[in-house]
Amino acid sequence: MNAPDRSDTETLAWLTLLRAPALGSAGLRSLVTRAGSAAAVLDGVEDLRREFSIDPATLAWLQTPDAARIDADAAWLAGGRRLLTWLDPDYPALLREAGTAPAALFVDGDVGSLWLPQIAIVGARSATAGGLANARSFATHLAAAGLTVTSGLADGVDAAAHAAALDAGSATIAVMGSGPDLIYPRRQAALAERIRGHGALVTEFPPGVQARPDHFPRRNRIIAGLSLGVLVVEASVQSGSLITARLAGDQGREVFALPGSIHNPLARGCHQLIRQGARLIETAAEIVEELAPLARALGDRLRAHLADPAPATPAAPVTAPTQARDADYTKVLAALGHDPVSLDELALRTGLGVAALSSMLLLLELEGEVDSSGGGRYQRR
Structure with a gap:
């Protein structure tokens, strides 16, 4: 699997998007899927900002990113590493199907x-x-x-x-x-x-x-x-x-x-x-x-991928909570308000364990339904 030229416009556009504050993986996946490429997102950000309700801080970064920071990220990639993006045919198939997949992976190695x-x-x-x-x-x-x-x-x-x-x-x-x-x-x-x-x-x-x-x-x-x-x-x-x-x-x-x-x-x-x-x-x-x-099934998919490595443009996946939201997720959302609440307080309100709550809140945050305000506190978006 050969890496693309690190200096190309698309790679720099991805690095810019990945540094954008308050965007998140789910939002970034949706933007690049809608626009067709990371470069197209930057070129059309004014048209996309209303459709996707882009946060003002995110918009300000996308319009005037820190060029030195992006150049430093590109220099790290130039050392033989790889930025594996959501639109890259080499993005691992199982992770793509996970529902909460990151928009891109920095990979050092094979x-x-x-x-x-x-x-x-x-x-x-x-x-x-x-x-x-x-x-x-x-x-x-x-x-x-x-x-x-x-x-x-x-x-x-x-x-x-x-x-x-x-x-x-x-x-x-x-x-x-x-x-x-x-x-x-x-x-x-x-x-x-x-x-x-x-x-x-x-x-x-x-x-x-x-x-x-x-x-x-x-x-x-x-x-x-x-x-x-x-x-x-x-x-x-x-x-x-x-x-x-x-x-x-x-x-x-x-x-x-x-x-x-x-x-x-x-x-x-x-x-x-x-x-x-x-x-x-x-x-x-x-x-x-x-x-x-x-x-064995994954091996068959790998062989097919190596034979034809260019898949159709992937749609943004549906996250697990939306796909099959069980009673626990409903209980967590009902217990959350628009004021920050601690994980311990949520555990008391819902009767759920801290480990289960942490995983559910992560999925809901990636899905865009919950915000983390720092210090282990959460609220509905």
Whole structure:
């Protein structure tokens, strides 16, 4: 899959749009789909601003962007990296179908690896010795079976799974909650370098963007969207891994969980997932058996894509909440007003857990129905 010339007008237009404040992935996907290209959005922004109710701050940026910032982003891409946009035929098919897909991905490494059949392995940063051993064992066996391990480059389970896949001679994909040039946590810099050479580092955040707590649920929905299924190794009931699992379930992906001791607090999240319908897993072979037909189907699509890499212009997808909004989403919207409310207050109003609320609020925010006002507070748009 060959990268286009980084200096072209369309790439610069995409970089300008991705830096625009208050636009968001859903709005950007809609704009470029409507206009036909990123350059056409910039050329026709005056005509589009009423149709799409473009925010004044966004409009001001699109009319007079920071040229030095855009040039710096283009210089990062010139180092052999790739900006994979919503209109790019190489944009990974599974992620495109996820409903909350980012408008573009910054990729450092092998873009083709994003089309490989993937299994996400996630879990606690402070995993037990047994949890780390399980992460390594499952990653090794799943990689040997032909599945690419995808995770979030965090300490604990994520790092153990990435390293084991690399040690098994397989590619691995790390989705980041920071810009592509800022490895977080820094202690994983050596691991990130290995992944860059045998897989890919992926993020929706432009260069120079620091990791922030609210970035990680966004990262998690990309992990879920790229993967055929998600395996949760160890997790507390407040773990971000449960957000990844919830997002995977909302996207129609398989969710697997390892059981543990009732005395281990990091087993409680997995047990909660199992009670909610995740498949209890004891061996890697069970996952391979479940995902093999899906992997074969994805392989067929990859072969077709390589034979004819130019798809029809994609329409903006319908997000999971709109597609099949369940009672919980309705309950959350009913509990939200037009004044900011904290996540803890929403939990009291709805009776829903914090992990479930976090994933639902992320989807509703990406869909344009909810605004995050910072500090973990939300309101209806």
